[in-house]
Amino acid sequence: MAHDTEVLVLGGGSTGCGIARDLATRGLEVTLLERGNLTHGTTGRMHGLLHSGGRYAVSDQASARECIEENRVLREIAGHCVEETGGLFVQRPEDPDEYFREKLRGCRECDIPATVLSGAEAREVEPYLTKDVERAISVPDGAVDPFRLCVANAIDAERHGARIETHAEVIDLLREGDDVYGAVVRHETGPGKQSHARPGTTEEITADHVVNATGAWAGQIGSMADLEIAVRPSKGVMTIMNVRQVDTVINRCRPKGDADIVVPHETTAILGTTDDEVDDPDDYPEEGWEVDALIDTLSELVPILKDARTIRSFWGVRPLYEPPGTGTEDPTDITRDFFLLDHAERDGVGGMTSIVGGKFTTYRLMAEKISDHVCEKLGVRSSCTTAEEPLPGSENLETLLAGMDDFGLRSPVARRSAKRLGSRSQAVLETDEPNPVICACEGVTRAEIRDAISQSGTDLNGVRIRTRASMGNCQGGFCCHVMANELAPEYEEPAVRAALDELFQERWKGERHALWGEQLSQAMLNYALHATTMNRDRDPAARSSGSGDETETVESIDYGAFDAGRGRSAGSPAGRATDGGSRANRDSNSNSRRRNGGTNGD
Amino acid sequence: MSDSDADRPTDDHVPGDDEFEPIQVFPEAEEMDLRPGADNCYKCSTCDTNCPVAEVDDEFPGPKFQGPEQWRLKRGEDTDIDPSIEKCSNCMRCDHACPSEVPLSQMHNTARGEYVEEHVDKLSREYVRNRILSNYGTMARIGSKVPRLTNFVMGLSVTKWVNDRVLGITSEREFPEFATETFREWWDERGGGQASRERARKARAASESESEGEDEGEDKRVAYFHGDYANYNTPEVAKAMVRVFEAFGYEVCVPDQRCSGTPMFANGMLDDARRAAKFNVDTFRELVDDGYDVICSCTSCSMALRQEYPELFDFEGTETVAANTYEALEYLRIHEDLDRELADSDVETPDFAYHTPCHARNQGLDGQTLEVVAAIDGVAAHDVGDSCSGISGTYGWKNEHYETSMAIGEEMFQHMDSADAETGLTECPTCAMQMEHGTGYEIRHPLEVLEAALVADSDVQQ
């Protein structure tokens, strides 16, 4: 039977995108399905550490070796996604000497370049480190932008003929007897690029082989074909600081514990993290004390953090897995290694392979292994080139960046844009039209926004992850509407409005965990500006019926209602957030499930 | 958040807090990490709407970009600073306007220093010119040795041509004339500190005979920071300061000093500024320890000592000097009953068109001169509004900024023109140059008015 595609990859995280690229470049026909935008799952909610392997050098040397190898590979093939920050394992007076020595020995055993710095030397590298630093080990940790990396993998896959479908949720697997042969997909707005306000459709896609790369959701997918995959999702909290207090990755050098790492990420620094098993990867509490504890503990390493501004917090779920019967109690003890589950071998059901566990840094290696496996299943002879071929944006990066002009942009804006776009800079930024800065916090210009829109349609979150627009200190307060404006006139007003609402909603989701100090001022200013200039406080004039129906969407402003007298506006619902609680319900019946706020008192 | 609101300070964790201490690690201001200062910015853009350069020059991105945004976009290894930093005149209006304590002037000064250090060719005409302009004191010291000759040469059209074409100093402006006798020459001639102590005591004795008390004023001591301009170009202002303070019974001391550094900050010459500031802090710190307060007659000088020094440097005593520095009128208003003293004064002066220098505004001193003058019978001063004069020290002297400078000044010129006065009044010597340049009026300093009101004619002779 001829199928629609050779391989159907489920999940658009780093693993799925990596597999799609690998298989496509080997000449296979690939379709990738992702229910949100790319990186919607754990990949978009991780720390951004390009492991040197140092963190595993004591506890899991096999992982550590993989990490340092892949770390080297990614610097080469994904230069525009990686920042070579270097990392430090910092020892405080109360941290055990014995562990420091083990760490150093472990690094050396795993071939991870490691040098010891005195406390003073460490503080010279990072002046904001605490004064009582004992000493530190310097390792080649890096920072990686997971969004850019996944997008680059997807672009390359597309260039090699792959079909990448985002906002396409798998709602069932097609199984006949002992054979899985495809999936049923619900397209949020129809196949192709997302276009808000367009009705959805469902589609059956058949394939020679299905790869389940849905991470923490792999169990849910498995159960659609009555396969049991015991993923143990474990959540971790991360807090984003407004500025970089450090330019190097700072790890605490002590046996595993919560809140032991600060990663400089683009304009920000990300604090993390924790490790707590949860039942449902879509529904778990996000609590204020987790954020407080994170800041408190990491202030022991970098004291300025205690009073520094945070712009948001977010949680991710690790797709931890252990083979049936292992029974580890503490999630921190579950291996970080990945597992390839050949369901034919394991369950006697052919046509599908699942991949679970692992980490972002080794995504390429995981993709290579699973692609080898799939090729073997399909009888395709080919070899993997992903370790040598640079990703789109990272070709000839050194020479390009060295000779880069500034495209008429102010120097910090040109610098940040070029870093994001890599070798695509020229193609994107060279324009005869005026090219104003649209997101001033992150230095994103119109040309870059338009380039992103050409890739992701009305999905402004897709634009966001490609460009970083709206990810700075105003959290989109000053630029979301300007981004949305770029959708017109290609897209109609209702689509633009819905796209804007969705972006605001997403921004608010993380910002609400940072409502004290400056970020509270920021949120209030945003609120006032949006309420008074865009009527985002839902003045009754905004609703055509004025019914107060929570799930109603605003189609367009009814200007006539402004003249209808005080009586109407008196019915205005009080205390509604700018970003509109009304989106919540809508979201939960679509696929981007909005999490319950939990018990944090915001 | 459970307990966070109470124990999380919400504001002002700008550099300078305990835990920040950049100094031990990074002694050089150019290398200071000011990114945390961007935390306070919530992007309201108030700074941009108050920037006089942004108002007249569409190419200038404004203080919000220049300060918090640019700093936030920086990474450890980055050295490039946007060249537009050179367009900032350092008027510091943004710093004053920001409702959220963003250290804008510190950011601009540091960025400018970094820019000049990394990107301006040390042999370029621009660098040489800026170095000359910012080290005005050196030039003035030499020039004032032969003031008449210098004035003559500076006025020559060939000199103007060389300045204009070779150095990029605009030929539109007249160089300020050098006084035939500097303030310090006069001071030494007059008997220096000893003479001042004597006069102060006499003044106190005179007023105490009225109130029949003991001499309680022995600790009335001030150290005068006159700056280069009052020394070389307007000694009459410096003399007025001395006489007015002595009239109130203050012993004045005039220690050796260097330029306050204001023009050096504005030109990104942070090394020069550091040397000058160090000398000044060392000198005045000791005097403060001996019970002297530091008085400036120029509002940019007081600004430098009070705000810019602590923002950029950390010599021993920087904070002490900053905390004990005052502008002359401000000091008298705090410690003396000026209203009463002025109540029965009566002088004839022409009416004044008064301009508040931006740097006075930054120190919260706007309005004080008008109030003081209003208390004097026979003197009327008209406020010419709150715009910037546009010259900002050396800024308006540069060819490339001359037009911007005059465009900014336009509002002030018009207001001066329509005010009922033909004489200007301001605290700042470079604002005075601009006022004179734009209107042709003669410009006076408030201390000169106070002198006329309070100091007996016989004393003015000495």
Ligand SMILES: Cc1cc2nc3c(=O)[nH]c(=O)nc-3n(C[C@H](O)[C@H](O)[C@H](O)COP(=O)(O)OP(=O)(O)OC[C@H]3O[C@@H](n4cnc5c(N)ncnc54)[C@H](O)[C@@H]3O)c2cc1C
């Ligand atoms: C807190 C935390 C910090 C971390 N930090 C780091 C780090 O610093 N460095 C590092 O190397 N690793 C880190 N990791 C691990 C790393 O993030 C993950 O291992 C990696 O991102 C997993 O990628 P993935 O593609 O396998 O899973 P995911 O990114 O979760 O991808 C699975 C995708 O499947 C999609 N999906 C689910 N159900 C369906 C459906 N029904 N239909 C269609 N699509 C569906 C999801 O939307 C999701 O996008 C961290 C993990 C956590 C939790």
Ligand code: SF4
């Ligand atoms: S110091 Fe003056 S010129 Fe410079 S940015 Fe601030 S307001 Fe504008």
Ligand code: SF4
């Ligand atoms: S005035 Fe202050 S808070 Fe407002 S934008 Fe300017 S720097 Fe930021």
